Amino acid sequence: MTNYEIENELRSSLSSGEKLIWTGKPKSEIMFRSSDAFLIPFSLLWFGFAIFWESNAIQTDGDYFFMLWGIPFVLAGLYITVGRFFIDAKKRANTIYGITSDRIIIKSGIFSNEITSLNIRTLTDLTLNQKADNSGTITLGPTDIRFSMMQGMEWPGIKQPLRLEFIEDVKSVYDKIIDLQRQK
Numbered sequence: 001m002t003n004y005e006i007e008n009e010l011r012s013s014l015s016s017g018e019k020l021i022w023t024g025k026p027k028s029e030i031m032f033r034s035s036d037a038f039l040i041p042f043s044l045l046w047f048g049f050a051i052f053w054e055s056n057a058i059q060t061d062g063d064y065f066f067m068l069w070g071i072p073f074v075l076a077g078l079y080i081t082v083g084r085f086f087i088d089a090k091k092r093a094n095t096i097y098g099i100t101s102d103r104i105i106i107k108s109g110i111f112s113n114e115i116t117s118l119n120i121r122t123l124t125d126l127t128l129n130q131k132a133d134n135s136g137t138i139t140l141g142p143t144d145i146r147f148s149m150m151q152g153m154e155w156p157g158i159k160q161p162l163r164l165e166f167i168e169d170v171k172s173v174y175d176k177i178i179d180l181q182r183q184k
Helices: 003-011 036-059 064-093 145-150 170-182
Strands: 020-024 096-100 103-108 114-119 126-130 136-140 162-167
Touching: 003 020, 003 096, 003 103, 020 170, 036 064, 096 170, 103 162, 126 170, 136 170, 162 170
Parallel strands: none
Antiparallel strands: 020 096, 096 103, 103 114, 126 136, 136 162
């Protein structure tokens, strides 16, 4: 998606007099995060045990209850081992960002469109994470250490902090937000 297409997509979300200052989108390929240092070994253990359980229940002609009991654990293991990477990549492929004179707009979703809008002047606790290639992530709002191990994973009941993630030239975007916060 080009910047022109992103701008057209965001224009319907703008108020009168509001102008777009920056637009972008995250990288959409499969990405590894720092939280994967914990999640990959955990997911392999989980999935391995779930497969062990299910295969034993089937091979021993065990009770149907034990065979059925293992299925949700196998499915959860499949998701946290492999599926989460594809879901995360798909969600990022459908995500676009916009910074206007008044707010930050995040439009995302896999099965439906979700538009999140944050007032720039009331936004607190911006965190910049810049990589050597000048790409990176800006976390919008306070961060909670409990969620640092779950970066990029969508689970029911776990609300991730809002981010402009995996964007190019992240420092200049961060500076634009800071400059807009200082105005007015």
